[in-house]
Every structure is written in C-alpha cells, then in structure tokens.
Amino acid sequence: MYFVPDETERCGYYECEGCGTRFLDVRIAPRIVCPYCGEEPDMEVGPDDPMPETKEEAVLVKVVEGEVVEMYDKLLSLAVTGGDFGWI
Numbered sequence: 001m002y003f004v005p006d007e008t009e010r011c012g013y014y015e016c017e018g019c020g021t022r023f024l025d026v027r028i029a030p031r032i033v034c035p036y037c038g039e040e041p042d043m044e045v046g047p048d049d050p051m052p053e054t055k056e057e058a059v060l061v062k063v064v065e066g067e068v069v070e071m072y073d074k075l076l077s078l079a080v081t082g083g084d085f086g087w088i
C-alpha cells in the first residue's frame with residue numbers, strides 16, 4: 001500500500017483543485033487540506049496576527065471500501081510514478 005496503511009477498509013479518494021493530484025486518504029471529509037500543496041495552519045501566530053487560513057482544496061470524489069481500496073492504491077501509485085491519470 002502506498003497511500004493508506006495495509007488492511008485499510010475504507011478511505012476517501014480525493015482530487016485536489018489546487019494541484020490536480022489524486023490520492024487516497026484515511027480521513028473522510030467533503031474537503032481536506034491537500035497533503036501535496038496545502039499547508040496545515042501555523043500555530044505559532046502571535047495575538048495580533050490574522051488567523052491563518054487553511055485551504056482545503058482536495059475534494060472528496062468518492063469513498064472506496066473493501067478490496068477496491070487496494071486496487072485504487074495500486075493504480076494510483078502507478079499513476080504517480082507514470083504521471084498518467086488517463087485510466088480513471
């Protein structure tokens with residue numbers, strides 16, 4: 001497994017609107033911060049600084065479960081190394 005741990009039963013398949021990366025994540029939410037181009041908020045801001053904005057650019061395309069998780073993981077891993085997403 002490349003994106004999620006072995007034996008993952010259920011995960012989200014995401015596509016990032018910012019960088020176009022498609023990936024799996026064990027978190028399941030309508031939108032999450034992209035692990036490739038997004039940044040977690042910086043907690044070291046002073047009291048006078050504006051609240052940091054999180055950009056949740058990765059959009060949940062679908063939830064994958066069971067054996068499909070491993071299939072998606074394999075195919076996406078190949079797509080990452082080959083740079084071709086045309087199969088989806």
Ligand SMILES: [Zn+2]
Nearest residue numbers: 016019034037
């Ligand atoms: Zn991104």
